[in-house]
Amino acid sequence: MRTTTKRYVESILRDYPYLDKYIKEREDELMYPVQEPDDNIGGGKGSKISKPQEQMIITLDEDKRLNALRRQQRVIDDCLDDSDDITKTIARELYFKDHPTYTMTGLSKKLHYSTARLYRIQNKFLNKVAKKLNIYEP
Template identity: 45%
Template sequence: MKRSTIRTVEDILRDYPKIDKYIEQREQELRYPVTPVDENVGGGRAQNGFNDSTDRLIITLDEDKRINALKKQRQVIDDCLDEVGEDTEIIIDELYFRKRPRYTIDGLITNGLIHVSRRKAFYLKKQFIHDCAKELGLYDL
């Protein structure tokens, strides 16, 4: 697998704890758009137009590419985490989901937080990243 693909998946994993916040921010941007001030005094639009902003909002939220991409990323990571064992979950949580990781993989092994060898721990991490990349469509076998 390419180094750039690994880095992309790692960046997505680091953003995983903040995905819900990103989705909420994007929905707020769509719900309350910033409208430019109309400085055209006396001219311009008709005042008795039909207001269909609610319908447009629903369609916009369903079709927004950024929201759909974030939801897909969240779903893929959730599915990958459901398929792995406890040791892999601990490794991924410590290395990617924490704001300030306390341990490296060696530290997790030394302190008895995971019960696998060093080689197996690196393999579990690599396999998880590989599975996520495959599900995200970033890497084909």
């Protein structure tokens, strides 16, 4: 995997604990947009759908940013569900903590695995996430 792709996947993993918050914020932005004052007095008809609930559902379903956040969360959840405890520990310690307490060397001592083996497990997980996100480049 290219280094840039690996770094991008790692940044997505670091954002994972905050994805619920990001999704909620984006939904709120879409549901309660900033209203521009209308200077047109009397004006003509608008082209918007007359049913605001339907318009909101369409807006939420079609928003690219919101869909990307949901997809990232779903992919990471799926990859974690399919992973063993060692992989989950690596992900939790290296990516999901605000201030990681371990490096890969520290994890190898804690988990009683060689550093090389932990790097292979980490790379396998990163490749899996990248493939499911369709950003994998060998």
